[in-house]
Amino acid sequence: MTAMTPCLDRPGFLPRLSSHHLSRERLSAPLLASNARVKLLCAPAGSGKTSLLADCLLQAPPQCQVCWLPLAGAAITPADLCRRLAEASGLPSAEESAVLAALARWSTPTWLFLDDYCRVPNPQLDQLLDRLIAVSSPMVTWWLGARRRPQCNWPRLLLDDDLYDCERSTLAFNQAEIAALLQHLTPAEANIAASKIIRLSGGWCAGVRIALLHKCDWSRNDTLHSRPDTLLDYLQHELFTSLSAELTEAWRVLAHLPRFNARLCEHLFGAGEGAQCLKTLQELGCFIEPWQDSADWLQIFPPLTQLMRDEQWSTGRSWHRRACQWFAAEQLWKPAFEQALLAEEYEVAVSLLQHFSFEHLFEEQTVVLLLRLHEQQGAELLSGSPQLVGLITAASLFAGRFEQAAECVEQLSRFTPQPTPLLQQQLLARWQAQQGWLLHLQGRMEASRAHLLEALNDLGPDLWTVRVLCLSGLTQQALLRGELEVAQALNREALCLARAQGSLVFEGLLELDHAQLLEQRGAPARAETLLANIHDLLCQQASLPTPLLGRIALRRGRLALCMGEEERAQELFHAGQEQCLRSHDKRVLYGYIGLAQLAANRRDYAHAFVCLRDAERLMQLRQIPDTVYRGVLLQVSSHFWLQQGRAELACEALSRVLKHYRGPRARHAPPATLALIARIEYLLALAKIRVMPGSVDAVGQIDAALEQARSCGMYALATELQLALAEALWLDGQVAKAVDVLHEGSRNVERYQLQQLWSELRLRQPSLSDAQHVVPLPAKEPCASSAPADLLSQRELQVLELIALGHSNQQIADALFISLHTVKTHSRRIHGKLRVERRTQAVAKAKSLGLWG
Secondary structure, three states: OOEEEEOOOOOOEEEEOOOOOOOOHHHHHHHHHOOOOEEEEEOOOOOOHHHHHHHHHOOOOOOOEEEEEEOOOOOOOHHHHHHHHHHHHOOOOOOHHHHHHHHHOOOOOEEEEEEEEOOOOOHHHHHHHHHHHHHOOOOEEEEEEEOOOOOOOHHHHHHOOOEEEEOHHHHOOOHHHHHHHOOOOOHHHHHHHHHHHHHHHOOOHHHHHHHHHOOOOOOOOOOOOOHHHHHHHHHHHHOHHHOOHHHHHHHHHHHOOOOEOHHHHHHHHOOOOHHHHHHHHHHOOOOEEEOOOOOOOEEEOHHHHHHHHOOOOOOHHHHHHHHHHHHHHOOOHHHHHHHHHHOOOHHHHHHHHHHOOHHHHHOOOHHHHHHHHHHHHHHHHHOOOHHHHHHHHHHHHHHOOHHHHHHHHHHHHHHOOOOOHHHHHHHHHHHHHHHHHHHHHOOOHHHHHHHHHHHHHHOOHHHHHHHHHHHHHHHHHHHHOOOHHHHHHHHHHHHHHHHHOOOHHHHHHHHHHHHHHHHHOOOHHHHHHHHHHHHHHHOOOOOOOHHHHHHHHHHHHHHHHHOOOHHHHHHHHHHHHHHHHHHOOHHHHHHHHHHHHHHHHOOOHHHHHHHHHHHHHHHHHOOOOHHHHHHHHHHHHHHHHHHHOOHHHHHHHHHHHHHHHOOOOOOOOOOOOOOHHHHHHHHHHHHHHHHOOOOOOHHHHHHHHHHHHHHOOOHHHHHHHHHHHHHHHHHOOOHHHHHHHHHHHHHHHHHOOOHHHHHHHHHHOHHHHOHHHOOOOOOOOOOOOOOHHHHOOHHHHHHHHHHHOOOOHHHHHHHHOOOHHHHHHHHHHHHHHHOOOOHHHHHHHHHHOOOOO
């Protein structure tokens, strides 16, 4: 609700907008441009409906009469509504027949605003509203804001093109809009803060406002100060006071469930009553929305579910127990397992794990739940079956708990001997595979490789998942050795097996290996397309593999950064970091590192080092061995020190860390950082030539590494080393040769789309990068003279024109009779062809290229 104030140039009282109001043209422009007679905004409390209506009202044409009726959600009678309409529009009679007749004859352009329409079911009032809309003159435009959707003949209005139904999801703030409200921060800080507010609030207007009221230290990941109290008070006044005690309790129960539907509600709240209870809550606008775009499953708005789950709930165990029973009966093992844990029924939880496969590890929170169960029932878990031990081992490896994983692997000996030689062989193969992966992640390549190869020799067809994982481990080791052809062959074999089994999750895992291969070959754009496609396919799964999507987002962030697409990289790093944090994935490290590199690109080294410190702290809190993170953190820190001119610090740190990767007890780099050792070596050479000129043959060392990278076909690394060689030559006084190497390096930067390497060189050695105006060409823009057919397909043009009109992806899908996935694919291709990141940029670029009038 907004306050009311008299308006001098219009009769009556009109809404007054908050001093913090942000006019959102992306919402108001389509509403104002629409010729529909009814503009409907239906969304829960705090969604910004009133503010948007008021914003539109203040932009009404001068010749248009406006009438604002603040109904405050009250359960008024039809007679009350007629009276309010008559008073606002100056009618002589408030009788229903007179009001209907007057509206039918209305000849003056008029906008009627009904703000906060009746919140409770009111059939008689809805019928009156339906009649008023049906008979009113085309000169009358109805603007309706409501939490509850009135029971009117909306299909008829929609068919007659008389209804503009504003999608609830579009009312949420986006990151750019929140950043615009943070004017006290620098643009970079505002973007970071806005991203965090989006993650906390989902863009919900009331949640955003509360976040802004409680000004946090946005440089950290702290939760909002006093946020729970403020939000709970808001819910108490705006939601719970309008619900009966039974409905309030039902809503609280549903807020503690990952998902629900009418059948589950029937089980929980009583046959014949549960479904009606859910229907009532939906009608009252109680923050119930589809779960992962499902047609059957629902959820409470996630920011509110987290709030409710943080509160004490005395009756929680019994509700969770009943939910567990229902999910188990439906053979929905993951939610049944989760509810058993919440009910503290640990023996039931252990028994449910017999239905789990490796793919379940990549569902939301499975790893976290398994680790929690291991803390409670470790002995029982590890004595259950080889399959249970394998699950706990995999979860421990995923989370970076290598000591715990080693203990689990040892427990497989409990199950020997097996009843038959074949079963004994398969058990041993399981052990070989798990031991091989443990050694692989610990950096002990040779021992790991031997175990993985032994496992492959003995694994039967039933253990195809273990075979795929062995092939993946061997692929990563081949990449680390620079054997790209071997890696490609292993990856292809694994992908064929995963696809033959119809496992999209395994396919996604293996495409991450494939993307690393493409990146090393100097094809980051192909790698991005590959990962974008598998991301879209995974998002169509009934249960989203959130941990895998997090890893994919981080790798795509790395690729975007590599290609110089910093804004997109930041979005992907934030998204991947958030998903990996929730999943306890050790790869969250690379989200922090990516954000640190973006900060360094802005020369904001203070924030860059904060990101690295936060990463180290998280790794230590989660008891992850320093072999996972120490080397890469020191390498990135040293790179920043070189950019700052602090070569002594870099030299000391790099010399220390290199000892771990050289010598008789050397370890290989973590699988996610293929070029780590090469980077440490060339950065150390550059640091030494600055600190002690002439003391080392930096040029010779880097040149030798460059030739090795070229011979392996690792063109991305070769280009990186080429720029480092030019820098070493420059520092050594060989200016002419440095410029020649730099020219060739700049061409390779353009050829392989490695703009980040050029940015890093400019930060390390600005005088060199500017030498004789050696600047790599930017990524090629679409030529303005190109024919539209050569640039965008006819379907892509249709999609883009609807984007320009403000349509959502779902509206575009409906308009063109295509799937939502197809719309997203077209949008991604449009962005790629026009080389833009956002919808608005795509529209502007298309217009500038003359793709339409």
